Amino acid sequence: MVFVFAIAYILTSIESQKNLISLITKDFSTTIIPYFILIFLLQFVNWTLEALKFYFLLPYSKNLSFKQVLKSVYVGNLTAIITPKRLGNFIGRNWILKDKTQQVIISTISGNFFQLFITIIMAFCSFLYLYFFKTQFLLELKYYFLLLLFFYSLILFLLGYTIFNNNWHQIFNQFKLFRYFNFSTYHLTSIIPIKRIRVLFFAMSRYWIFIFQYYILIKGFNLNLDFIEVIILVGLIFGTVTFLPSFAPGNLGTREALSIFILGGSALGIEFALVSFLVWLVNVVFSALIGAGLLFTSKAIKW
Numbered sequence: 159m160v161f162v163f164a165i166a167y168i169l170t171s172i173e174s175q176k177n178l179i180s181l182i183t184k185d186f187s188t189t190i191i192p193y194f195i196l197i198f199l200l201q202f203v204n205w206t207l208e209a210l211k212f213y214f215l216l217p218y219s220k221n222l223s224f225k226q227v228l229k230s231v232y233v234g235n236l237t238a239i240i241t242p243k244r245l246g247n248f249i250g251r252n253w254i255l256k257d258k259t260q261q262v263i264i265s266t267i268s269g270n271f272f273q274l275f276i277t278i279i280m281a282f283c284s285f286l287y288l289y290f291f292k293t294q295f296l297l298e299l300k301y302y303f304l305l306l307l308f309f310y311s312l313i314l315f316l317l318g319y320t321i322f323n324n325n326w327h328q329i330f331n332q333f334k335l336f337r338y339f340n341f342s343t344y345h346l347t348s349i350i351p352i353k354r355i356r357v358l359f360f361a362m363s364r365y366w367i368f369i370f371q372y373y374i375l376i377k378g379f380n381l382n383l384d385f386i387e388v389i390i391l392v393g394l395i396f397g398t399v400t401f402l403p404s405f406a407p408g409n410l411g412t413r414e415a416l417s418i419f420i421l422g423g424s425a426l427g428i429e430f431a432l433v434s435f436l437v438w439l440v441n442v443v444f445s446a447l448i449g450a451g452l453l454f455t456s457k458a459i460k461w
Contacts, residue, residue: 193378194436197371201440204367205231211272211360212251214353215265218258229452230254234266236449239442250449254456269357274400275317276361281397282310284390310397321354368392368437375433381426391430394420410438 209228216222233254234247241247248266252259289303349357373388383391399413414431421427 190375190378193374194440197374197437198440198444200367200371200374201445204364204441205235205445207360207364207367208269211269211357211364212265214357214360215269215349216255216258217261217265217348222255226254229456230262232445232449233453234449235442235445236453239446250453253453269361271317271321272354272357272361273364275314275321276358276365277396277400278310278313278317280365280389280393281400282307282314284393284397285310287390288394321358322351365396368396368441371437371440372433375436376430379429379433381429381433383426383430391417391420395434410435410442413438 206228209224209231212231213222213224213227216227230251230253231247233250235250237250237253238247241249248263251266252262255262285303285306289307369389369392372392373385376383376388395413395416398416402412414434417431417434418424418427421430
């Protein structure tokens with residue numbers, strides 16, 4: 159339902175800016191290609207960082223080559239694209255890292271926890287920045303921002319406790335699915351604090367890759383946004399769509415609609431939504447195609 163409303167809102171906004179579409183198409187066909195190639199190259203950095211994060215969380219990573227782990231991440235992107243919120247990435251990873259299903263699932267989910275922690279941190283900082291430095295735009299909404307700050311600070315506290323507490327793995331044991339399949343989360347207790355900090359570093363680095371991809375395309379389209387504004391907008395959008403239900407992979411449609419809404423349905427909002435879509439296309443669709451190529455060329459599955 160959210161996806162349907164998001165697409166309807168996007169189409170309505172585009173309808174009111176018909177002339178803008180032709181200008182965007184012209185820009186895309188002439189000047190944007192070099193910028194697009196650059197964000198495509200950054201996609202490899204993004205998923206290499208994800209592979210490093212996954213590699214550090216796997217209990218038996220010393221017995222694996224990093225190349226094998228990286229391949230599993232790309233194949234995981236293939237299976238993630240057909241599942242809501244990209245939750246099916248562990249399926250493809252397990253196809254490559256065979257016979258280690260429990261460890262792959264647990265390590266993938268715990269890695270998602272680290273990435274979520276970074277997303278919430280950046281969202282909290284974005285709301286905090288708007289509250290203190292952009293009060294002229296908030297007007298009577300300032301008190302609602304206080305509620306949002308409280309909500310995100312509470313989420314940060316819970317996630318921080320979950321990640322850095324030695325018993326953080328026990329949260330998984332509360333899920334019936336884990337008890338049903340007798341999944342063991344014991345190896346998570348062996349992750350020392352310095353290793354958790356390294357995983358957080360990889361997660362934060364991935365987040366900044368997304369910011370740079372946005373900023374590069376924004377410069378390519380000559381949008382009137384500076385680097386700080388890009389950081390704030392990405393923080394707001396990523397932090398909000400995380401809590402919105404969506405069956406589309408990577409919150410497709412929801413993120414673009416929110417981009418337009420935050421920027422007041424303006425031409426800038428539509429262009430920023432296009433940037434968001436292109437970043438999604440490169441990191442989700444193209445990486446899934448790479449995963450498909452790796453899967454079939456390596457014959458990881460015996461038909």
